[in-house]
Amino acid sequence: MNLAQLLAERGFFITFVNTEWIHKRMLEASATNTNSLVSRGDTDHQLEQRRSKIRFLCIPDGLPPDHGRFSNVAEYMVAVQKMSPALEQLLRSRSSTDDGKYSFPPITCIVADCNMSCTEQVATNMKVPRVIFWPLCAASSICQLYANFLMSEGHIPVKITEANNPGKLITCLPGNIPPLRPTNLNSLYRAEDPTDIPFNALLYESKISSKGEYVLVNTFEELEGRDAVTALSLNGCPALAIGPLFLPNFLQGRDTTSNLWEENDSCLTWLDMQQPASVIYVSFGSLAVKSQEQLQQLALALEGTGQPFLWVLRLDNVDDKPVVLPDGFEERTKDRALLVRWAPQVKVLAHTSVGVFVTHSGWNSILESISMGVPVVGFPYFGDQFLNCRFAKDVWDIGLDFEGVDVDDQKVVPKEEMEDILKRMMRSSEGKQLRENALKLKECATRAVLPGGSSFHNLNTFVKDMAEKATA
Template identity: 55%
Template sequence: MMPVLHAVIVSCPGQGHVNPLMNFAELLAMRGFFITFVTTEWTDQRLLEAASKDAAARDREFQERGFKFRFLTIPDGFKPEKGRTSDIGEVFLALQSLGPTLETVLMAADKSVPPVTCIISDSFLSCTAEVAKNIGVPRVLFWTTCTAYAIIQTNANFLLSQGYIPVKEEDLKSKEKLITCLPGKLPPIRPTDLPSFYREQHISELIYGAFLHESRIQKIADYILVNTFDELEGGKEAQMGLSINGCPALAIGPVYLPNFLQGRNSMYSMWEEDKTCLQWLDAQAQGSVLYVSFDSIAVKSEKQLHELALGLEACGYPFLWVLRSDMAQGKSVVLPEGFIDRTKDRALIVNWTKQLEVLSHPSVGGFFTHNGWNSTMEAINMGVPMIGWPYFSDQFVNCRFSKDVWKVGLDLEGVDSDEYKMVTKEIVESTIKSLMKGCVGRKLRENILKLKEAATNAVMEGGTSHANLNTFVEDMIKLAKSKV
């Protein structure tokens, strides 16, 4: 008899982590897995509030789809009113101590569910290593990032031993100093590709230590999955650069794309989404709109936001701008005087939106982005070229590879070495015009449409990601049978 497979999926708190892990959970549920999805109480509450539903209504929706699904939550140790993005180091320190709590919650949960087959852990949850060991199941490490960043982060302590970390200020400005000692046959890595929290000039001891700790535990895994596709990042050889002691390492992404291609928009938001922007997009000419969005944690100075606004105004193109109220370094955003009136006929500003639906809309011709991995993948999958303005973590290598390796985007000169550099309205204007018209923009579109096709083929039956996911499922079946 076929054993019932039970995957415990544990997600970091944060939009960029919950979304891919929830989509992956659905892919497994479609293949007959019983899913226990675990995240923090704060994250779960945000998801429910944004969707305007309670936990019972959510459970019914999954049951109606034929999924065997349950949600468990764990406290993160912070008071409800505390922001979870203001001090990343503090948050990660708290997450690293959640192992005993997670184990207690799992052991106290309903015993009528099938035995746990594996723990699928967000790659930045080191606390799951001890839990998997104590329960006696394999720990599957799931990277919500690109392979290149995953290899960089996994080898952070090695880079430290070789003198590449912490990154010196003079190295950030050097085009000659390249890192070629990493596994996976990556393109040469520049010091500016490394995460900003490894930079000497503004190291926070808390976050620096937290991520070096995560790097050590990221080498403890029985199986590795990456939310990317082989055709984008060098095939199986690149993924094997993540393999620890020969454990399997497979690209199984983009994990949201199978749902999207079948007309199911399974995207999970922690913010209430504006529903009017799609109607506004319907009224715009095909390929004419610049979509501007810099994620849920990026902040800019008030002066920088003014320069950005004036550059958007000067470019002459219609734009849809996702502008969080707290984006001005925690203050309420104040735009240049008269800006709203001067651009009202060709601009729409919203607090949050359904990004995938926006990027897939025919009127959208470009994406001004922070280059988070979810946003980068969605732009590639929808065939929308990018302007990258990285702010944190993996965004720097995503931006650089988008421009120099995959050749599907542009960047803003100098922000890779100084994320706080003032970008003038003139630079904003000229970069947008390069993206939206002329030979540069045309070539970017040609390149990204080829990758869009490759991504679609990868997740279809017979494609590389589809086959890799089947391999993972088959391996879990063999494991479960061996324990019967």
């Protein structure tokens, strides 16, 4: 959505297509959140972005309304791969129409998430360029794009028993990325059965991800290097780093995102009352879950640090069950703790009182933390989070993690280890150095998105090229 806003500012008309399930959640969130998305009325259940040439349309994903989607990844991935007919029908029927305040011209290109192979045939049939957007870091994107190559080299499916074998380091990938451990790869590559549905769905997406006329990556050259971005072009098409995509909007005070959860801005007032760099911020994103036992250990560790903390506890943080905290925990910590269901994360990370971010290590969260100059404690759960966590610690030197969670994502980290890591981050010279490193990367990220910066220039290059193709 940040990319859509940046393109709309540069003159594009944007048709943003979601599944009906996601669209419904956005409608519900727009009714309670004070953000830039508003409903156009109850009759058509449509959304629009304030002051922007952006319309939001949706198509069915073929699954029943009560399907868990992300709780059954296999069925969801297969369903998404079959959406080509519905998508093409929608785009053709709404290609040149009056929508609200604006008359939308014909569609001239399709920007597709890297896991939306269904757009390849649609772009071919409509004779428009297909732009592949990688919302992951460049290194994770390379691991996904080259999945079939990794399989031919025997690196996937990943055998967890060989995860710590130094002879199994992966050094065959392009882009000058650091050597990878098997467990740095997408967790879906840990399939015990080579016929595993999500595993094979990713192999299929890997093939289609090379079929595009442009590649855009949500990273910046100063963080991962131009070679890593260039490696995402298999057919000679341009590949450009244009991130962090949220940052230009944030720096200009524009609220462009639409969370799928009701935000609690009161936490910002609470943060105003805390000392600089004193608060531990804990959030595991919108999908990651932890066991009841793990959250109890985390609660006791937060209590043991003696530090103020802001903890985002979703209603479904424990497999759709309410979180049960240790007896007396909330009473004992009430003078220095705030627990919320959701929070405006970028605003929280930008606050001077936040000293560390305990995160699931999703790429958006890592990139937001880097951009705000906040070090991280990684606690990965799924997908690309294991690579992000490892790079934050070992490559970018902005964080720490817990021992063994990359090998065993079901491991319960004891409160003693968690408390020790948090105290090191908040009180030691090591933690101070990690924060200084994060602040240096913050400066690099800011320079990249401002006029004259690498990402700013790359995005303008893309806009110019697409505009020329549209008028050719």
